[in-house]
Amino acid sequence: MAAQTPTYSEEAALSLTLAIVVSSPGPLLLLDGDLNVLAASASFSEAFGIDAENAPGRQLSHLGVGEWDTPQLRSLLDATRSGSAKIAAYEMDLGRPGQGARRLIINAQRLVYLDEENLRLLIAVTDVTEARADAQLKDDALRQNLILLREVRHRVANSLQIIASVLLQNAKKTQSDETRSHLKDAHHRVMSIAALERQLAGSGDRAVELHTYFTNLCESIAASMIGDAEQISLVVTGSGGVVDDRVSVSLGLIVTELVINALKHAFPHGRHGKVTVDCQFHGPNWVLSVSDDGVGMPTNPADIHVGLGTSIVQALAAQLQATVVNEPAYPGTRVAIAHTQIALVDDADAEAVERPAA
Template sequence: MSNNPTVHFEAASTLAVVVSSNEPLLFLTDDQKVIAASASFCRAFDIDPGTVCGRRLSELGNGEWAMPKLASLLKATASGSANIEAYEIDLQRPNHKTRQLVVNARTLDDGDFDHVRLLLAVADVTDARAETRLKDDLVRDKAILLQEVQHRVANSLQIIASVLMQSARKVQSEEARGHLRNAHHRVMSIAALQRQLSTSHGGNVELRHYITQLCQSLGASMIADPGRLSIEVTVDNSTVEADVSVSLGLIVTELVINALKHAFPDERTGTIVIDYRSSGKDWTLSIADNGIGMAVGGQAPKTGLGTGIVEALVKNLQAEIRLSDADPGTVVTISHHEPPGLQTNRYTTAEELNGLQSTVPSEPATLPTPIK
């Protein structure tokens, strides 16, 4: 050690800092002899503080610190050719569980320029890693349980749809048969929504695949002759939260069902086109058909439940609905424009959908061909 009193004072200060540290620290020479150890290091690893100073790192405890890889890294650090950054090691001691440690080491200017000093910091992450594994296991178990619930929901919806269709075949009243068929279509559309949402990850839904699959399901259940009627989907790369996708999916379902039922009477041929575009938080959804167009005046049927559902969903999405004549056919456009400087919350939650009827406006605007 140099006789320079200033350098000696700095070295003594370093020793004091190391010994009193609340973190497990070792102050080492370049040949890995212990100059000082913090009390927390000795306490954490059951080492007698009186036996530490002057011993090599590999001799501490019962020799459990004799790790060739750690020794090699410390030698490289002392030479200036490497640094130990968050190096993970397993500490194995007799009659103790293996501990997972993260070590960091660097050279330290202790004021003695003739000798290299190393400061080794040790963190025991065993409990933290165990907690992380437990959380991962819980998440995995939850995912498995959720998947099982989704399968049960899908099976239940299929059973309900089957019962509705069987009932529709048995009843004599044409009006009752129509109501049962409408209910069947809605249950099938909800089943399609549930099936798509069950495959989404991270809480977000990619709309192109989602709406495409939904419309394929609707077409399969309602279009008897694909050569006469078809559904086309043009959607950009937008992704939305699952709750928002539910509302958009229900809107698409109701308007597509409406067009299939009313826009193409007398075996007319035609196409329904669903388009979705977004820019930032602004978005536009349109459902267009080239059917017979809007009925007006006394020829317009009364508004139905579907109209109220669509209007309520549009309201909850903080959007506007606009009807226009496509000549031929009809276009329903739903658009949301974010006011400048306004941060919008999530739109519609699944719980809010359960209370949807209470939000239906008492005097809804008339859709082109009211949804029954």
């Protein structure tokens, strides 16, 4: 038995299309080739204050009080009905007297069906006014929080500098060499943390470029601790990297402790030398090291003393899920903090591993 060929009824097809558009839960418009409204969904009429019964037969530009008559929208619809373009997520502002502007996203396309002589355009409208307003409020709040954070950090840095000055004055007044040494250590640490806060206050966002950050930090430490730049130099090398401010604080404190330790112990009796801060990034993996060409580590393990600075570095490295390695540099000492998240494998090597042997 031969299959029956379904008959085509333009009137039935149009009736079905109009019923689908009118009952759509989202704002829809069906237009003819002259941009006259054939049907408007109830949700469109409700959302934009349009009389659903009187909308069919009217020009799109005549809906409401003329707010839909915009040159940009008409140009896009002209291009769409000619087949040369399709409106995809076009944003426009809909203004109506006595009402605030509404932000809309317009999607429109030419319908392709059997009756090619009668052109039809389907338009979907999404009101994103509230979503855009919420996003703007969040952006404004974030900017305000960043401004407040920079201000707090600036004030903290000023307060720390005052504390450092008091510590230095007390160090000069004390008669005890041991007390003087402890006060000077505290002074250097407070000054370095103040420098950290100033750097972060001036960064302007949550991303910190480490090479510049370490350079400015080491300049502050050198100004505080190195009396003769020709005797001891402090340099920053490496490719650096970009991290968020939380990580940068920990890395800055690590650098501060290691540099202070090197300046205190690596060059006794006026010895000349150099301290190098190096940071290398390879994707999620990085190595931060502080090395010197000084007298080196004690040969007798009993002479190795774990002080406050070492404990601070170990604790900060643990927070960053990194490991600390102390090793001789011949000459001098090198302390490296390494963070390894994944194994770096060259693409060619990976293919060689996966490819079976011939």
